[in-house]
Amino acid sequence: MKTKLIQRKNINQIAGGLCFLLFLLIASCSDGDSPAPTPEPETNLAELRAAIAENIAENYIKLSFASLKTKNDLFIVAAENFTGSPSVENLNKLRAAHKDLWLSWQPAAIYQMGPTTTNALRAAINTYPTDADLIESNVSAGTWTIGAISNRAAEGLPAVDYLINNTTGSDEDIIASYIDDSARGDYLIGLVSYLDTKISVSTDQWQNGEFINAFTATSANGTDVGSALGMLINAIDLHVQRFLRDGKVAIPSGVRSAGIARPKATESYYGGFDRELLIAALEAYEGLFDGGGQSSILTYLRALDEGDLATNVAQQIDDAISLSNGLNDSFAQQIEDDNQQMINVFMELQELVTLIKSDVSSVIGITITNQDVDGD
């Protein structure tokens, strides 16, 4: 980690030394077909930005949401089967469908803009830590208002995680709790239905709505805050900081709470597949930046004669994935066993945040508008 920090600094300064030689080696390997070191004319860059928006809209955003919708439909069936007929087999099918849906959210979650924001989709799907007490008090009261903001922490996939993966008893105990009290199944179905509404509306808008059409319009091929690239980089900046770095790693590991870890604030505290969720998110970034052989953010950096930065970003995501692969499936367990490994991953993610927030945005000329201050 320390070596790496130095390396990046040296690259930026084009200084000599071993690290620089190492960089040259990497750059020459991965940048074999890079363009001549003269920046592209602006008209070509505008066309390239339009091509990036088109590729990302068609092959990343729309496909991510199509997959989310498909997994959601399977999840509904599994939930109805389970509540209609609680059994270990149906419980496990529901668990699998729930996990599939949660994994499919990771690539879609990157796009913190447009229909996702206007429908508050992220909060509906993935507000955690979930409030187990509120879930239980809803179920025992037999009355609730799903969709009310005061109930937000008792909804979404983390709430379902609690309802189907709570490990205080055996699977048979879980099944018995649904048989004994139909309110529990009703609540589960209520959560699933609300998710379905939110996902369906958002997906429709993402597939063919005002926002995505404007995103790919020629008029959005600039670099101002309202341009496709401007919105995308801001959405990524928000997601990488708040949901990838902070939500998945920094908050549970205690980086945001004076070093006091919060294992119950992990994403899938009950199901314990936090590592898969994190890696799904990082791999989604890897694919998005690369562009699958088509125009992408990294292609654009190279067109700006910033091949070093493109290499750094790709390498940074790779490094974060490598290090995350060594973590326990359950981050609560990892925190208990060796929280330093969580903090190490946090530091890799922090590097990624810096690259995107400072280097990528300034090289492309994007103003980052996300702010954490109160303002007035």
Place this chain on the structure above:
Amino acid sequence: MIAINKLQLLFFLSLFGWMSCSDDEDPVADSDVTFAGVEDSYTAPRGETISVSYTVSADDGLQSIVVSADGTDTPVAVTAGTEMYSGTIDFAIPGASLLDQSYTIDIVATDVDGDAATISTAVITGPVLATVPTTYEFTRDGASTVSYNGQNERLDQVAEIKSYLQTGDAGAALSAQVLQDAYANVGGDGNGFFSFSSTKQLEDKSFQPDLDDNFMSDLFAGVEAASTSGAIAANGVAGLIVRENSGNTVLVDAHGREYTQLIEKGLMGTVMYNQIYNTYFTDARIGADVENTEFREGANYTDMEHHWDEAFGYWNPPLDFTSDWPAERANEDRFWSHYSNTVDPHLRTNDAIMQAFIAGRAAIVNNDHPTKEAQRDIIAEQLEIVTAGVAVHYINSSLEALNEAKIGEAFHVMSEVWTFVNAIKYNPNRRLSIESIEEIKESDLGADGNFWNVTTDGLNKAKNTLVEAYPELADAKDQL
């Protein structure tokens, strides 16, 4: 507008006759009396004196010359039989003259044979300020004529009231009586509340229906109760709620509405915005009948100039405010001008409003009522676009906060939406109906006027309502 009167009719007729006479090839051109040296027209600002020099020649000798200036005949002493006479007419353009107002001067000369000729010219009221300044700075004899200390003092009072409310957000107990004394400025310093003395108060400048409904006093009572209850806010319970981004708390009412925002922005509406529209932009303050010639006693400005400045004072920008206002001078705009700057990157309202205020003030100096009224209408429209634009901006922020599942942040920005939408009602020519304003406040921001019931559908509906009423916002509705 130029009034066509008999004199002008005469002027045109005379001019026509004179032109015919002066034409050598005209078969009837055989007058014995001719004029020289008179221009077609003269232009000078109101209050100034124009000198019209002329020469009359009469082959047979002059008998008499009569000057008729703006209908007043004055004979000129001329020795009978003189063949050539040169004279000067001094004409003082009245101080109350309107821009472009025209005065006719006729010179009628008669020769000893009784042949007469007339020449007419026009004295036109020109602008005192030939060019509109680029900043809101107006002077007479080197001294500024701009004054709005009363507005500055009221804005300072609002700022100090806000600071007090923020101590309540941080957990201190607040007093309704302290707030009421500040609002009414009891004893010239809010009963010891303000850090400065002033004869001005906020309460007597508030929108009368708001006073009838106890708009502010109910909020004062509510914030005292919330600040002393020690309660944590919940649906139906007023108290403290955490703003997730900073970790700071704010006081909200039982419906989740933040008191500091409701009171501060409420004062921006019920006092500042209300005063601009319902006091200073009325004909009673800046209409054509308002004094605009004589100076106010002890001052170097007219009533009309001062009233316009007071409207400007409630907008309160730096005097050289422009679009693309530099970030390093961000602390120089206040309240409404600050919010203009918030939406300026998308709506260019800084320039639109600032230039209209400057052009309108210059028009008043020039006694140009049509231009002044046109600028007033621009400001009235643009201020409302700022208000609606800021409301959309905060709806977008509300959606972002809800997407991040941050209730305290959402309630903070929703409180801003509530107050800015509410302010639209103070414009008598508002584009958004009272029904739509109420619908946004009492339903779209949460059923039963309760923020705890908010949905993204409600917020998106409110946004659509605003964008439909203000198509100017359409292109930037998602970027605001």
